Amino acid sequence: MxxxxxxxxxxxxxxxxxxxxxxxxxxxxxxxxxxxxxxxxxxxxxxxxxxxxxxxxxxxxxxxxxxxxxxxxxxxxxxxxxxxxxxxxxxxxxxxxxxxxxxxxxxRLEGDVLRDDEPDRFAASEHRQRIGEELVDTLAKIHDVAYESVGLGEFGRPAGYTQRQVDRWGTQLSWAFEVTEDERAVPDLHAVGDWLRDSVPEEHPHTLVHGDYKLDNVMFGTGGADRATDDNAERSPALVAVFDWEMATLGDPRADLGWMLSYWRDPKDPAPSMPELTSRFMEREGYPTRVELVDRWETHTGLEFEHERFYRTLAVYKLAALGEMFFRRYLEGNSDNPIYPKMEARVPALTARAMRIIEGDEPL
The missing domain is CATH 3.30.200.20 (Phosphorylase Kinase; domain 1)
Structure with missing residues (x-):
């Protein structure tokens, strides 16, 4: 190379x-x-x-x-x-x-990262259901970690995490705007930030959080034969690894859930705001809906997904901020990624999505 x-x-x-x-x-x-x-x-x-x-x-x-x-x-x-x-x-x-x-x-591990499509071996209704279940069950395991006992007791400051998330991503956005606003402005994104600052929940649970938990940040292998027929029998998906822990800390597990849901598609959803980074195969028959994923997470953690509009809006706000950061990197010549220049249009589209969630026009 x-x-x-x-x-x-x-x-x-x-x-x-x-x-x-x-x-x-x-x-x-x-x-x-x-x-x-x-x-x-x-x-x-x-x-x-x-x-x-x-x-x-x-x-x-x-x-x-x-x-x-x-x-x-x-x-x-x-x-x-x-x-x-x-x-x-x-x-x-x-x-x-x-x-x-x-x-x-x-x-390096062996398996499949489900980014653009599902592998043929998982293209069955029961496997699709299991993919969603494994994804949310593993998130619940992260939130259930006794973080002090594994040496992460000083890994973050869980109190006030959610407020800091709003502030932090506003700061990241300001960093990007230093360069990108000379190309084009996104005024509604400031309005989304204002709504988030006014809507931050006063309290939240304290757990380990991944910070970037979504389907293409995990790997699936196989495990547990679906039927004991022969060595070539189809095997059900097993989540074998979680990647990309750079944003991990101690904080609010509902923020993790909201982020995961921002990438999960239901058949009823409008066209994606950022198609280049959006997988749509989970719209197919057999995959759990977002509501089903939330119900399963609540069952496994014993927590409730309160303030769901806030957490889903925060997730899309973060996506928009990331997109704007990508756009800055493109404008400065610090990436050869072909997706980065497309953020000129994609960030305004994400902003419109955030407004739909705020106004109740894009329900869970």
Whole structure:
């Protein structure tokens, strides 16, 4: 791989030397960039007979705390012995002399990330139902972690989390607007922020939260034969790993649920505001509805999804802020992602969606 953007991501000789020091020398290695993500950068490493994954922030200036990969490493290491499925962490590095940024390495797992479509082996009603159940059950496991006992008692300040989320994403949006408003303004997005600030729930439960929990941030393998016929029998989906923990902290579990629901489609939904980043296959027969997912989460956690319009609006506001940050990165020349320039139109569309939720025109 020789393109200039790749060279900004990794100093290959320096990285190889670092891995040799920590993992041992190998006869053969290969490094490939994974192009599916839209935030932190992911590199696949074949290091001898080991399949590994490297995570690092994108190059260039980034909004404060938006790409904290060492935080991701810390929480993954803490959860390795819990019921929450995570990849095995291998090493972390904060020495920017190695590749120019923080990074960490984890073991690579086998399975399917359901992003553009479902795999053929899961295209049956009972498998589709199980995908939704596994997704929400694992979220409930995250919210049930005894975070102090796994060394995460000082991982965040859960009190006031939701207010800080509103403030933080407003700040991220302001960072993006420093550049993007010279191209075009999105005045209604300021109105959404004002509504959120006026509507923040006074209290909320305190749990570990993932911060970016959605269908394409988990991996599905198979487990438990549906019928004991033969070795080729279809096997039901099993969620084998949760990825992308960079936004994890202690906070409000309802924010996690609202975020997950913002990506989950029902057949009755209008056309997506951001089609490039929206999967629609869960509109097919067999997948649970959002209401069914909420009911199952409430049953497993013992919590209620109160203030649901607030949490769903907050999720779309965050999506809009992320889109605007992507647009800034495009305008500054700090990404070659073809989706980023499309945010010029997609962020206003997301803003319209947030207004529909606020006004009750896009129900749960």
């Amino acid at each position: 020789s393109d200039s953007y790749y060279e900004r991501l990794v100093d290959e000789p320096s990285l190889v030397a670092h891995l040799e020091d920590h993992l041992g020398a190998v006869d053969d290695y290969e490094i490939d960039r994974h192009r599916e993500g839209h935030s932190n950068e992911t590199l696949f490493l074949e290091w001898g007979d080991r399949d590994l994954v490297l995570r690092r922030p994108p190059p260039g200036n980034t909004a404060d705390t938006a790409h904290d990969v060492l935080r991701e490493y810390r929480v993954t290491a803490a959860l390795a012995e819990t019921d929450v499925p995570v990849p095995e962490p291998v090493l972390a590095c904060e020495d920017h002399d190695v590749i120019g940024s923080d990074f960490y390495v984890m073991e």
